[in-house]
Amino acid sequence: MLEALAAGLFGLLIGSFLNVCIFRLPRDLSVVAPRSFCPGCEKTVSWYDNIPLLSYFLLGRRCRYCREPIPWRYPAVELITGLLFFWCVYSKGWNVWGLKLCVLAAIMVDLIFTDLEERILPDEFTLGGAAAGVALAAFAPPSSNLSIFFLPAQWPAWIHGVFEALFGALVSAGLLWVVGAVYQHVRGREGLGLGDVKMLLTIGAFLGLPAALLAIFASSMFGAIAGMAYIWFSKEEFTYELPFGTFLGLAAVVGGLFGDQILGWWLG
Ligand SMILES: [Zn+2]
Numbered sequence: 001m002l003e004a005l006a007a008g009l010f011g012l013l014i015g016s017f018l019n020v021c022i023f024r025l026p027r028d029l030s031v032v033a034p035r036s037f038c039p040g041c042e043k044t045v046s047w048y049d050n051i052p053l054l055s056y057f058l059l060g061r062r063c064r065y066c067r068e069p070i071p072w073r074y075p076a077v078e079l080i081t082g083l084l085f086f087w088c089v090y091s092k093g094w095n096v097w098g099l100k101l102c103v104l105a106a107i108m109v110d111l112i113f114t115d116l117e118e119r120i121l122p123d124e125f126t127l128g129g130a131a132a133g134v135a136l137a138a139f140a141p142p143s144s145n146l147s148i149f150f151l152p153a154q155w156p157a158w159i160h161g162v163f164e165a166l167f168g169a170l171v172s173a174g175l176l177w178v179v180g181a182v183y184q185h186v187r188g189r190e191g192l193g194l195g196d197v198k199m200l201l202t203i204g205a206f207l208g209l210p211a212a213l214l215a216i217f218a219s220s221m222f223g224a225i226a227g228m229a230y231i232w233f234s235k236e237e238f239t240y241e242l243p244f245g246t247f248l249g250l251a252a253v254v255g256g257l258f259g260d261q262i263l264g265w266w267l268g
Contacts, residue, residue: 004090007102011085012052014106015078022077022113025122040068052078073113081109087257100140103132104206104256108249111199115245121195126202130169133205137165142208144168168204172212173197196244203252211255218255219247 017031023039024031036045043065049055056075063070088101107129114120141161151163180192204212223242254262 001090003094004086007089007094007098008082008086011082011102011105012078014085014102015081015109016050016052018081018106018110018113019074019077021110021122021125022073022117025124026114026118026120038063038066038068041066052082073117077109077113081106084109084253084257091257091260096136096139100136100206101257103136104129104202105253107132107202108253108256112246112249112253115195115243115249119193119241119243121193121199121245123198126195126198129202130198130205133169133202134162134165137161137205141165142168142206142211144208144210146209164208165205168207168209168212169201170204171209172204172216173200175213176200176216192244196248199245199248203248203256207252207256211259215248215251215255218251219244222247222250 020036021031023029034044036050037043038045040063043063049059049064051058053075056070059070061070062068084105085102088105089098092098092101107125110125111121114122114125138158138161141157142164144164146167147160147163150167151160176192177197180190180197183191200212200216203215207215223244226247227242
């Protein structure tokens, strides 16, 4: 429990860094320099105004200098990341499995919000995330166990783990790419971006093929429901570009972090 609380506090700090990434990566700005600044007046944010979660409320939700409102996304990302980190370590323990889920959670939180705000899925997180997923699979492989059909059973466990991650990444992303290409051919316009395909590389590498396919299915359902709700409420023709990456990210977080619990509850 203490370890999970420590992970939660660390998650607040990571969430604070993710906020920087969410604002800067889609704008091609460096995430290390300059230090945090207010987008309104460009004044540097002092460390005492940059405490995760607390500063937002202490400052009355506004910049200290120009009184520009601070978007709610800042405390939300910090709180969500903190809670997810707490849960990862609470459910998996203070070990490589807990660490792996924390990394997945951080990447997905970033992508959920960059896609929602800017319709951009930065390579740093999609391709970087896929590389991290493959590397972590050597120590904590996805649970799919498909490698036994392709590799000799006596080969070391870490090779099986890496294969499992690569297989999940490439097959699920390849499938989504084919679906996108067919859609574009039939409808004559782009339905999926390459960013979504790269994001699936990450999800497949972390969770393995079956869970990645489930994530595609679940996010398509979310997307269809959101699209229909939009048409229903706005009474307009549907022209709004849905943030498919946001739905994919939600599906990966729910499946990856809460999949065992949902399955256990489902099976009674
Ligand atoms: Zn300001």
